[in-house]
Amino acid sequence: MSQKSLHVRLGIVVSLLALFLVSYAIPSFVFSPSNVGNIILSPLFWPYVLAGLTGIVGLSLLANAFLSAEDTPFEDEETAQADGSAPWLRLGALALIMVLVMVALPRLGMVWTAMLAFAACAFLFRTRHPIAALVCAVIIPLLLYAFFAHVAGVAIPQGDFVRLP
Template identity: 85%
Template sequence: MSQKSLHLRLGIIVSLMALFLVLYAIPNFVFSPSNVGNIILSPLFWPYVLAGLTGVIGVGLLFNALTSAEDTPFEDEDTLHSEGSTPWMRLGALAVIMVLVMFGLPRLGMVWTAMLAFAACAFLFRTRHPIAAVVCALIVPLLLYAFFAHVAGVAIPQGNFVRLP
């Protein structure tokens, strides 16, 4: 399979999925009260944003496929993966991380569990930027907690051991 045909197929599928979300799924399955004052706090806002971004990505893939002159093969020596047990071991380790997240959520809370899970996944997938991964693992959950707990007024599950203000 070439990159051009892959981008064309993915672009069509992603664009159709975005249309399905915007025209059918979100209006019929996401309910929103009529008295929401701030549009960002509306339950409809973020699904429409994500569906719109999905549509933009689909159109971008279609544009890339239609304007691309080269028909290069998708796989080359850099993208080929070695056969063996390594991919299965990573998949098993990811399953263990997921189970640990489910056990950690009620005990540590959502913020601390997200920090640990983000860092564990970053090192499981052998990131090229370990310092940035640790910084993001610490800062992103804290910023999300600050927004949702203090700006949006949404209660974020806290753990039994450490409570955030």
């Protein structure tokens, strides 16, 4: 399979998914009271934002496929499928991380658990940028906590050991 045909297929599927979300799923299954004062706090706002971004990604994939001149094969030496048991071990390790996240959430809290899970997944998938992954593993959960706890006024589950302000 070439990269161009992959982008066309993914672009069509993602664009249709975004259209389905905007036209049927969000209006049918996401309920919002009519008296929400702040549009950002409305239960409809973020699903529509994510559906719109999904549509933009799908259309970008299609544009990339039709505007690119070269038709390169999708797999090379770096991206070729691994042989043996390595993919299954990685899948098992990811399942173990998921179970550990569920066990750690009540004890460590959502922010600290998210930091550890992000870092563990980054190293499990052997990122090329380990320093950036560690920085993102710390900063992104803290920024999300700051937004939801202090701006949106949503209580974020805290752990037994360390409490954030």
